[in-house]
Amino acid sequence: MRVLAVAARELPAGTDPSTQRRDVEQDLHLRGLVGLYDPPRPEVAAAVKRCHEAGLTVHIVTGDNGATAAAVARAVGIGVPNLHVVAQSEAIDDHELDRLLRKEGTEIVFARSSPETKLKVADALREHGQIVAMTGDGVNDAPALHRAHIGVAMGRSGTDVAREASTMVLTDDNFATIVTPIESGRRVYDNVRKFIVYIFAHLTPEVVPFVVFALSAGTVPLPLTVLQILAIDLGTETLPALALGRERAEPGLMSRPPRPSSQSVINKDMLVRSWGWLGCVSAALVMAGFFYVLWRAGWHPGDPTGPGTPLHHAYLTATTATFAGIVSCQVGTAIAARTDHAALRDIGFFTNPLLLAGIAFELVFTAALVYAPPLQNLFGTAALPLDVVLLIAIFPPLVWGTDEIRRWARRRRNP
Known part of the structure; x- marks a missing residue:
């Protein structure tokens, strides 16, 4: 969950908070904590299971915190039984990346990653002889989407650049949809x-x-x-x-x-x-x-x-x-x-x-x-x-x- 603290303060009449923000955000009284939970879609766990049955390995490359990404991964069955979390993916060198990707039966969460990390992961997997499908939606994802064998862009939330750089566009932005063309192929x-x-x-x-x-x-x-x-x-x-x-x-x-x-x-x-x-x-x-x-x-x-x-x-x-x-x-x-x-x-x-x-x-x-x-x-x-x-x-x-x-x-x- 992403946790937000909610606080309040009464201001004197006639005070304009927009011009005195630094002064206003003091002496606040805590009202409570709010947890924002963005759960995985219900069908994703079954889709991940089908990917595993088909011999596919699923890695996560995300800018989120490692603990958050690992929790999401385990919730949908990624990394079961072996999940490796790279907390600071930008700091990983090529030698360590090759060593991690060569591990059989291990799925990896690359946390706190940049768009360059996606590109490095796609290149490393290709060098190992793997067929790479990479998902993305932003402009910065376009190089990795283009470099992968199969770039998969989000049709609803994705940018035009990401869609142009991809081989396949998910019109419903649903990971489970990726499994269907694998079976059809x-x-x-x-x-x-x-x-x-x-x-x-x-x-x-x-x-x-x-x-x-x-x-x-x-x-x-x-x-x-x-x-x-x-x-x-x-x-x-x-x-x-x-x-x-x-x-x-x-x-x-x-x-x-x-x-x-x-x-x-x-x-x-x-x-x-x-x-x-x-x-x-x-x-x-x-x-x-x-x-x-x-x-x-x-x-x-x-x-x-x-x-x-x-x-x-x-x-x-x-x-x-x-x-x-x-x-x-x-x-x-x-x-x-x-x-x-x-x-x-x-x-x-x-x-x-x-x-x-x-x-x-x-x-x-x-x-x-x-x-x-x-x-x-x-x-x-x-x-x-x-x-x-x-x-x-x-x-x-x-x-x-x-x-x-x-x-x-x-x-x-x-x-």
């Missing part, structure tokens, strides 16, 4: 990775048919045509891929430590999952469907399947099964890509209606290419019999199920 980053996993996973089942054809020296006919690949890449996979960008956040998103600034969006684990796991499972299923149709028609390796041969229609049906099988595996991949670590039940199957609409579109589009005669002639497809349709229908749960098992095993190793 992590969700967007995750969704970009999900989009990439979904797109990359289809490369393997598209490439494997050509590899099989090449390695067999033509003994195995080409399982997929170029136009069918274009129909997949430009038609069926577009809407589900875009819908993954609107996926809700996974549970535990704000419990992860911050990712290193040097970390790439695409890493080895993503490639292993998309090309090596989802892609290989899809490729195996797709090729199984292709060979099932051919062998059912009596085909043997090396038998001719060109136009005019007895097996030509079976070959068209087999390539159609390959095309439809990749689309079916896309459905399973889209469901699997919705989560990177958590189980699907943790986010709910129906929580992304845009993805469900995208899947419905690709299924309708595929059915049109398979069963509409004008499109059959254009894309080299043939109507699929019921048993092939039923075989392809089990591909989505197989693709999603195998990835669900992989994520379950991963959670067992790394809870």
Whole structure:
């Protein structure tokens, strides 16, 4: 609390206090003490807790007295369990500042600080490889706001200079608002990775048919045509891929430590999952469907399947099964890509209606290419019999199920 003493004195009639202030402020009689308490906003403590859960460190740089600032810090959970108070921040040298900021698990109150102190703290944290977000509202805060990676200015009480120097402006002047874009940024980053996993996973089942054809020296006919690949890449996979960008956040998103600034969006684990796991499972299923149709028609390796041969229609049906099988595996991949670590039940199957609409579109589009005669002639497809349709229908749960098992095993190793 900031304490004010209230005192009074009776003046003779006709006395002008404004011209005799020094004389008037004598012989006063104490009436009492008034404590002015400016409490932290109720939501700040919860916001600080979420920052800590997300691996963020919160320091206070203030011109207030150290005891006052420390009391406020403890009230909102800053510095729990380790709080270090620098009572006279202007007197601290660079070596001592570096030593303090290197302490793990310690949050610091820089009291009796000047605007230059904010700048020194921002520079020191940047030198240590930290991503720095700095808040401020005054003209003197502008250099520190500009130097930080993310300058955060107060929209209501802040000056125009502070707002111009900042990256983000809080229109409600509320610290808790800072946590929301942190969560949104992590969700967007995750969704970009999900989009990439979904797109990359289809490369393997598209490439494997050509590899099989090449390695067999033509003994195995080409399982997929170029136009069918274009129909997949430009038609069926577009809407589900875009819908993954609107996926809700996974549970535990704000419990992860911050990712290193040097970390790439695409890493080895993503490639292993998309090309090596989802892609290989899809490729195996797709090729199984292709060979099932051919062998059912009596085909043997090396038998001719060109136009005019007895097996030509079976070959068209087999390539159609390959095309439809990749689309079916896309459905399973889209469901699997919705989560990177958590189980699907943790986010709910129906929580992304845009993805469900995208899947419905690709299924309708595929059915049109398979069963509409004008499109059959254009894309080299043939109507699929019921048993092939039923075989392809089990591909989505197989693709999603195998990835669900992989994520379950991963959670067992790394809870």
